[in-house]
Amino acid sequence: MDIRAIDWNEAWKRQQSGVFDDGWNRAYWDKRAPHFAMSREGGPYVERFIELVNPEPQWRVLDVGCGSGTLAVPLASRVREITALDISSVMLDSLRVRCEQHEIDNVATVRASWTDDWQSLALEPHDVVIASRSLVVSDLRQAIEKLNRFALRRVCISTPAGEGPLDPAMFRAIGRRRRFGADYIYVYNLLYQMGLQANLHFITYRENKSYRDKDSVFTALRCRIGELLPQEEKILREYIDSAFSCRDGRWRRIVPRTVKWAVMWWDRL
Numbered sequence: 001m002d003i004r005a006i007d008w009n010e011a012w013k014r015q016q017s018g019v020f021d022d023g024w025n026r027a028y029w030d031k032r033a034p035h036f037a038m039s040r041e042g043g044p045y046v047e048r049f050i051e052l053v054n055p056e057p058q059w060r061v062l063d064v065g066c067g068s069g070t071l072a073v074p075l076a077s078r079v080r081e082i083t084a085l086d087i088s089s090v091m092l093d094s095l096r097v098r099c100e101q102h103e104i105d106n107v108a109t110v111r112a113s114w115t116d117d118w119q120s121l122a123l124e125p126h127d128v129v130i131a132s133r134s135l136v137v138s139d140l141r142q143a144i145e146k147l148n149r150f151a152l153r154r155v156c157i158s159t160p161a162g163e164g165p166l167d168p169a170m171f172r173a174i175g176r177r178r179r180f181g182a183d184y185i186y187v188y189n190l191l192y193q194m195g196l197q198a199n200l201h202f203i204t205y206r207e208n209k210s211y212r213d214k215d216s217v218f219t220a221l222r223c224r225i226g227e228l229l230p231q232e233e234k235i236l237r238e239y240i241d242s243a244f245s246c247r248d249g250r251w252r253r254i255v256p257r258t259v260k261w262a263v264m265w266w267d268r269l
């Protein structure tokens with residue numbers, strides 16, 4: 001079989017179908033935003049991703065799907081300017097608060113979706129465009145073409161390798177069949193088909209978040225699932241009893257999950 005005959009964008013679309021309606025998407029991310037900043041501060045992923053982007057101090061960065069500034073906040077002191085774009089206004093509010101706290105004044109926010117016309121929002125090309133863990137799109141080819149159009153020098157994206165950050169055991173426990181989306185291999189193959197021979201690097205870490213109490217664990221996990229029926233809430237609490245324990249006054253997973261991200265980057269010629 002000739003794998004060049006596979007249409008990787010169609011394969012990606014099939015695998016992701018139903019997940020990416022903007023309305024659902026925005027509400028979901030708005031709801032997750034309050035917990036997001038705290039859970040994403042620093043860590044091995046952020047350090048490594050920034051090393052790979054390797055921006056020069058005079059560069060301007062466009063951060064697509066910036067969230068509450070996981071990358072934008074630590075990057076701000078290393079580059080000239082950042083434009084941080086996200087579909088969720090709550091994420092952007094949280095980013096602006098963090099910028100104030102860190103006395104950052106070179107980050108501008110734009111509320112927009114991947115599918116909006118960025119040109120009509122007066123967005124200009126930037127030296128480097130990043131999309132970290134934010135390829136929440138149905139048409140991947142279109143998204144990559146857009147990133148390329150808005151990048152003068154470099155593009156750097158990341159996506160799960162394997163299951164990604166969502167815990168399949170949790171979904172199984174509450175009886176939800178969650179189809180895990182397409183991982184990096186779809187992206188990498190599509191890049192190849194588009195003539196982009198991207199560099200590839202994996203960032204792997206043990207996710208060992210800790211929580212104040214059991215209710216905080218519950219709130220954090222429920223946020224990732226969406227609405228729950230009363231019966232599902234009960235099962236989720238039982239799952240937490242079996243998978244988490246309290247050590248040194250903090251609630252953690254008994255067995256930390258290994259999470260693996262694929263970072264792909266290429267220079268614009």
Ligand SMILES: C[S@@+](CC[C@H](N)C(=O)[O-])C[C@H]1O[C@@H](n2cnc3c(N)ncnc32)[C@H](O)[C@@H]1O
Nearest residue numbers: 029065066067070087088113114132133134136
């Ligand atoms: C997993 S978070 C990643 C945040 C940050 N880049 C990071 O690496 O931690 C995904 C982000 O993509 C944003 N997002 C989801 N769908 C989007 C869309 N259609 N257009 C723009 N941003 C979107 C979400 O609001 C969220 O902030």
